[in-house]
Amino acid sequence: MALVSTPASLEQALPATLDNAEVLRIRNDFPVLDQLVNGRPLVYLDSGATSQNPLSVIEAEQEFYEQRNAAVHRGAHHLAVEATEAFEDARQTVADFIGADYSETIWTSNATEGLNLISYTLSTAGLWAAQGRGDAGLADLALKPGDEIVVTEMEHHANLIPWQELAFRTGATLRYIPIDDAGSLRMDQAGDIIGSRTKVLAFTHASNVLGTINPVRELVALGRAVGALVVLDACQSAPHMVLDVKKLDVDFAVFSGHKMLAPTGIGVLYGKQELLDILPPFLTGGSMITTVTMERAEYLPAPQRFEAGTQRISQAVALAAAANYLTETGLDRIHRWETELGGRMVTGLESIPGIRVLGPAAGGERIGLAAFDVEGVHAHDVGQFLDSRGIAVRVGHHCAQPLHRRLGLTATTRASAYLYNTTDDVDQFLDAVAGVRAYFRA
Amino acid sequence: MSLDQLYQQIILDHSKARHGSGLAGTVAPEGASTGQSHQLNPVCGDEVTLRLAVEDGKVAQVSWDGAGCSISMASASVLTELAEGMTVAELHEVIDSFREVLRSRGKIHADPDLLGDAAAFEGVARYAARVKCAMISWVAAEDALNQAA
Numbered sequence: 001m002a003l004v005s006t007p008a009s010l011e012q013a014l015p016a017t018l019d020n021a022e023v024l025r026i027r028n029d030f031p032v033l034d035q036l037v038n039g040r041p042l043v044y045l046d047s048g049a050t051s052q053n054p055l056s057v058i059e060a061e062q063e064f065y066e067q068r069n070a071a072v073h074r075g076a077h078h079l080a081v082e083a084t085e086a087f088e089d090a091r092q093t094v095a096d097f098i099g100a101d102y103s104e105t106i107w108t109s110n111a112t113e114g115l116n117l118i119s120y121t122l123s124t125a126g127l128w129a130a131q132g133r134g135d136a137g138l139a140d141l142a143l144k145p146g147d148e149i150v151v152t153e154m155e156h157h158a159n160l161i162p163w164q165e166l167a168f169r170t171g172a173t174l175r176y177i178p179i180d181d182a183g184s185l186r187m188d189q190a191g192d193i194i195g196s197r198t199k200v201l202a203f204t205h206a207s208n209v210l211g212t213i214n215p216v217r218e219l220v221a222l223g224r225a226v227g228a229l230v231v232l233d234a235c236q237s238a239p240h241m242v243l244d245v246k247k248l249d250v251d252f253a254v255f256s257g258h259k260m261l262a263p264t265g266i267g268v269l270y271g272k273q274e275l276l277d278i279l280p281p282f283l284t285g286g287s288m289i290t291t292v293t294m295e296r297a298e299y300l301p302a303p304q305r306f307e308a309g310t311q312r313i314s315q316a317v318a319l320a321a322a323a324n325y326l327t328e329t330g331l332d333r334i335h336r337w338e339t340e341l342g343g344r345m346v347t348g349l350e351s352i353p354g355i356r357v358l359g360p361a362a363g364g365e366r367i368g369l370a371a372f373d374v375e376g377v378h379a380h381d382v383g384q385f386l387d388s389r390g391i392a393v394r395v396g397h398h399c400a401q402p403l404h405r406r407l408g409l410t411a412t413t414r415a416s417a418y419l420y421n422t423t424d425d426v427d428q429f430l431d432a433v434a435g436v437r438a439y440f441r442a
Numbered sequence: 443m444s445l446d447q448l449y450q451q452i453i454l455d456h457s458k459a460r461h462g463s464g465l466a467g468t469v470a471p472e473g474a475s476t477g478q479s480h481q482l483n484p485v486c487g488d489e490v491t492l493r494l495a496v497e498d499g500k501v502a503q504v505s506w507d508g509a510g511c512s513i514s515m516a517s518a519s520v521l522t523e524l525a526e527g528m529t530v531a532e533l534h535e536v537i538d539s540f541r542e543v544l545r546s547r548g549k550i551h552a553d554p555d556l557l558g559d560a561a562a563f564e565g566v567a568r569y570a571a572r573v574k575c576a577m578i579s580w581v582a583a584e585d586a587l588n589q590a591a
Contacts, residue, residue, distance in 0.1 A: 378511035380486050380575065381449075388445040396486050410487035410509060439445075440512060441454065 040390030048416030338368030376442025462522030477589025
């Protein structure tokens with residue numbers, strides 16, 4: 001037997017997309033998927049809310065606690081060194097995952113905390129600038145009455161409310177780019193809304209309700225032209241497609257670990273180095289200082305500047321394991337597969353009488369999710385009916401009340417796929433949806 | 443537990459019938475004291491505004507506007523039929539009993555003599571996420587009753 005390994009370049013290239021056979025192998029890595037719910041095999045179509053964890057992620061966290069648990073960045077003992085290495089290696093892995101530099105990658109609890117971090121540090125920048133504290137550049141970042149913050153009508157509450165509150169604290173005005181009936185941003189109006197007064201432009205990469213993928217490059221160009229800070233909510237993109245924050249040229253980007261195969265309690269904030277280094281901290285305390293007197297403190301540069309207190313170490317390690325799992329599977333392949341599943345959902349839903357799908361019609365570009373209204377049946381009842389068949393979906397307003405109001409709805413049902421869903425999952429879902437109106441006599 | 447035990451026929455019927463629905467179309471009896479309460483479930487957006495008229499110590503009229511799932515709409519409908527004609531004390535007793543059953547996670551059975559059609563909601567108690575749906579109009583009725591009585 002020849003003990004010659006095959007050079008990587010000669011290995012068979014992976015197919016361009018996943019297929020059902022590969023997905024069935026992938027599913028073996030996710031123990032939670034292998035169970036009966038109400039007597040039926042679980043069909044998990046709620047990854048847009050939270051995703052499931054592969055064994056490699058669960059084991060990474062377990063291995064950390066079994067072998068390396070200690071506080072990081074303090075203590076000279078062996079375990080403290082091991083834990084610190086694991087924690088900082090994880091940061092490098094996740095930085096590589098999104099095309100960022102190591103010191104531009106900040107750990108947060110989740111995307112919500114990341115967006116609050118940005119909004120709070122921007123109002124604190126105003127306080128610092130007013131008192132001549134910190135870098136002179138802070139004065140340019142500070143918001144004041146007359147300035148504008150621009151979001152979109154399709155934002156998740158997490159990328160809306162922090163900006164409402166920043167406007168309240170600073171006297172700035174919040175504006176938004178509306179959507180059209182098909183769920184796309186009115187780019188014909190964006191150029192008028194984003195103007196010389198715009199200090200912050202915050203928008204989602206992909207809508208958690210509509211499935212729309214927003215034109216990031218065009219929006220960034222509009223923001224750049226007026227000198228606005230550009231903030232990207234990457235919650236529904238980072239887990240599902242290649243995200244390169246430098247190529248997109250955004251100033252900040254946020255996402256949550258639990259939507260990309262990692263545990264809850266860990267998320268990421270990306271920020272451009274030159275911004276992170278001058279912005280005031282958000283939370284203050286241990287681990288983020290250089291010199292402390294009884295009167296005041298000096299702060300470390302990023303990333304430590306924004307990581308006060310003992311960090312979520314095992315979760316960071318697990319998030320890196322999740323990033324590796326996605327990279328090894330291939331995000332382009334995952335994205336193509338999910339696009340196929342999303343398209344299958346929409347085509348199927350549109351053929352069922354009484355169903356109104358939100359967002360792009362069949363054939364239009366969308367991520368692997370579909371939210372819909374069932375005529376005469378409330379979303380809660382739809383979700384209960386599907387659950388009785390072992391199918392897990394999300395019901396409600398999906399943390400996007402203004403968007404639902406714009407569409408004349410209060411609650412919808414959303415199915416969202418991930419790399420572990422088969423076309424059979426989608427077909428079972430469609431079959432169940434087709435029975436909803438008859439059951440409730442709508 | 444099967445779906446049919448949750449969505450009993452009586453619940454599906456009431457979710458369509460919606461007895462008492464339509465605040466604008468009803469006028470409280472002259473001389474009656476009224477109370478009105480608006481309740482919202484922020485999780486699903488279910489909403490009920492319920493008005494209750496009390497005359498001579500009895501519930502003379504219940505009317506409401508609402509939007510929500512079949513459980514919440516059927517529950518408001520059942521409540522309307524049940525409450526009208528009851529004394530204030532009787533309605534309080536029924537509301538307390540209904541709440542106890544709904545919050546029991548299925549451990550306490552409904553008394554059909556006391557709760558009438560509302561006993562059909564016993565199955566909802568096993569679905570923690572749906573208890574608020576069944577309770578929303580009853581919470582509104584309790585609030586309105588306290589104002590009116």
